Amino acid sequence: MKLSVLGPAGTFTDMAAKAYLQTQPNAQITLDYHPTFDQVYQAVSGNDLGLLPLENQLDGYVSATLQRLQSADVTEIGEITIPVDFGLVSNVSDLSQIKRLYVQFKTEGQCQVLITQLPSVQIITTASNMISLEKFQTGQLGDAAIIPQSQLAEVSGALKLNHVADQRDNSTRFILFKANPASLEMLSQTSLTADYFKAPLFITPAINDRPGTLYEILGYFAKANLNLVTLMSLPTKSQLGMYAFYLEVSGHRKQQEVLFTTLQELASKYQVHLLGYYAV
Template sequence: MKLSVLGPEGTFTDAAAKAYLKTQPYANVTLDYHPTFDQVYQAVSGDNIGLLPLENQLDGYVSATLQRLQTAAVTEIGEITIPVDFGLVANVDNLSKIKRIYVQFKTEGQCQKLLSSLPSAQIITTSSNMISLEKFQVGDLGDAAIIPQSQLAEVSVALKQNNVADQADNSTRFIIFKANPANLVELSQTSLTAERFKAPLFITPAVNDQPGTLYDILGYFAKADLNLITIMSLPTKSKLGVYSFYLEVSGNRNQQEALFTTLQELTSSYQVHPLGYYAV
């Protein structure tokens, strides 16, 4: 069995994957590293599973993951949240001498205080924190990188700075998914032993430019006393101005019937794209 994740080894996604496996009864799981979100998705087939970042405490949702979930034929089977912290490495002896700094695209949004204190430094965006480190290690005098705090001790440089995120209590939530689309009937038959559940989904209105659409959708959940912990709109990309709503429903296991009755009722007026139903 393979667990496909964003690589290389040493990233926060790698750490999340290893933390998730400690909570599961899986045996003989191989971590399968890929450089892009698309390659992680494409690698998940059969009994294999995948893991991708969904939400950061400081920088919000990861659009690259949400955009794929919007149309992907996958089923989310769980999630895990881990703390994330960053350090700075530079081959200069003073922050003011930094000319170029490598930083992963989501890390940038979590370290704005540091980056705004370096107005003359060129920011080079990378696809992973470990790629930031790799580019720094083969770079020129004046280069710097923001990398996972856990990697700081492994790097020998003139300047290191600990804990450069905008706040100390920073964390990222990751989703775990398997191949094949989620199905409302099959999900409704899932038996959860945990007290709480989460059910993520997309709802797409038949007519977007209409007053009261979101109010109507929310009414279904309010009537069933189901708690919505996330509401976001994303463009469907089919036409300018056409949007889907990404929702995450939370509740206790006694509300399972109410949840799936509500989702089934919604299908009569809206396009419902369920993504999973799992214990939290």
């Protein structure tokens, strides 16, 4: 079995993947690295799994992941959360001498206190923290990079700063998924051994939107005493001003039948795209 992840090795996604492997000591799983979100999705087929970042404690949800989940035929089977921390390395001896800063697109939002101290520095966004490191190592005088704190000791640089995230208590949540699409029938047939579940899904209203639509949708969950731990809106991309709602529902496994009935009721009026049902 393959576990496809964002590469290269050394990224936080790689760390999350290895943390997951530790929970599966008897499984024969090899890590399969890819440079982009799309390539991770495309690589997952059959019994293989994929892993992508979903939410950071400081910078919120990863839109690149949500946008793919919105239309992807996948089933989320679990999640894993790991602590994240960052350091800065530069080939000059003072912050004032830095000319270019390489930083991963999601890392940038987690290190704003530091970055605002560098108003004249050119910010170059990268696809991964390890690419930031590679760009720095092959760069020019005046370059710097924000990289995982765990990599900082192994990197040469005239200036190194530890723990440059906006706060030390910082973590990122990742989702594990497989290729076949989730369905309400799958939910009704799944039996969890853990006490609590999470069910992520998208709900898309009809084109003839009207006042009170979101209020009505939320009422289904309130009536069923199902807890919503996430609520976000994303454009459907089919028409300007049309949005779908991303929700994560949590509850006790004794509420599985209530969840199933509630989603069936919602599906009779709205487009419901269930993404999974798993233990937490």
